Amino acid sequence: MLLTRGEVLGHKKYGEHYHSLTIVAPEIGEKIQPGQFVHVRCGEGSAHILRRPFSVYRVHKRGGWASTIEIVFDIRGAGTEYLSHLRPHMMVDLVGPLGRGFALPKGRAHCLLVGGGIGAAPLFFLADDLRNDGHRVDVILGARSNRMLLNPIEVRRLASVARVVTEDGSTGEQGRVTDVLAETIDRCDTEIIYTCGPHPMLEAVTQIGVNHKLPVQVAVEELMACGYGVCMTCVMPLKVKNKAGAGKDRLGRPARRGATADGPKESDGEDEVTYARSCVEGPVFNGASVVWNGTSEPVAQDQAELSPGGLAVAHGSFEHSADEHPPPGN
């Protein structure tokens, strides 16, 4: 991870809703993996001090746009408002690449990418890499309505099978991504699912994937202050197997030493719950390991853009141990 300044190369819109910034950041562009994010400072003033996290939408490694990264966003608050006014040759302060991205399949695989709204952003970068590695890529892209769909034309170009769904039926099929998921899995002989979007969607996609005995990698949305693992605000509750499963990491692969989730563990029958920082141990997790319960309440609208896609939710409940009486402000 690097702290750097990048020059804005281009600002454009995808449809009427989404802004795109292409930023010259060679050190980040060369290293970043799909699913990782950058943390962007939104102005020098002190009114809104925190950086905003963005999953990277595209990395351009060749041609006239080489060494650039592209982020997309819609305006959700003061930070994204600021960024929407940036124009070519203006400078932007970035930290990245941050977090752990999607794990790519080892052998050739049929990959199904499921994206909701702006949450679909990192799936474009992922689709590029998967295709370059010779994997089959199918995509389900969903949104509430036509204007919230992120670049459906590009999805049709990238995917072997592309399904576009909107809740109001304004484009593509009417419904939610999960309405067509099981059928798409069967039709495409899907072997792995990658998904990014609001947590209720991630939970539903995980459920269907698990029912089909498929690995599901989810990129989560948590509010974060620091983005590099020190503030402990962006934690996700994860189930980790006691003993027997302790040798697996967050994606269900055998764990490297020292790669286990941070934070104390709670005994909960066979599983333990641990609170993993989504900025360093995520934002990509094994969907089946996440404790999704009660994650559907949206956070305050003016705070949402402190999560990578601006889609953060509040966790209803996770109880802490009886011998723990934390202070109100620490």
Added chain:
Amino acid sequence: MADLSIKLAGAELRTPVLVASGTFGAGREGQTFVPLNQLGGIIVKSTTLTPWKGKPTPRMCETPSGMLNAIGIQNKGIDHFISTDLPWLLKKEAAVFASIAGNTVDEYVRIADKLRTGGRGITGVEINISCPNLEDRNNMFSHSTEATSAVVAGVRKALPKAALFPKLSPNVTSLTEIAGAAIEAGADGLSLINTLFGMAIDVEHRRPKLAGVTGGLSGPAIRPVAVRAVWEVHNEWPHIPIIGQGGISTAGDALEFILAGASAVAVGTANFVNPRSSLDVTKGIAEYMERNHVASVAELVGAVKTEG
């Protein structure tokens, strides 16, 4: 470059700029940006007797010129600090300030006991007394002279030689009284200030923005409060070294604290925004000293002119 070294409660520090507890973990993540041996010291995230899981999310929200947090001191416990974090930090040549927290006087004392045998090499101990006291209807230790005194005296007894820095809460009627209680109970210095209690409400959903309902306010918003607190306590107790903290993000901010009476400063929330801010602050202090022909940081401590 100007000589930035300082003496703080008997210890020699390379610079007067530390990183504040809870804003730099135990140094592992931040070392990418800041070589730990270039800091005056690292005040490690508070550790408790047993591991704490912390509070539900959202744990944080942004507020004007600052942020509110209600993390709940998620940490792996004192044994993990002693076995894992401390040896690593010492290998990195960091000046280590442990930070300890608990819910009873006995818990603080037991953590201190563990540090007496396992804490070899630490430079100081910050005592986070902004925690609920289970033996006094969950009132903050730091809000009562008796509880402050009991914790500091207990830790003093367990750690007779360590440099102790109780970290005081600004949410009190008379900070100087609490400071006096801490000093009389054996504090070598004081950390000023901890966060201000605050609350923010999502009016659309009519719910608090934090899952923990209330939280601690930090960042530039609290700096004037913190500078005033340092100045007030320094005037009352001029010989007690103070680690000033609260909203420092530039050298100018840090110098305000030093001129108000802080012997050292700690950069906190700014680490989230600019992970290198502690080094930027250090460089800026050196430049200020050269520009103003100041030979040592000590010359600046409490040098604000309030008369004439």
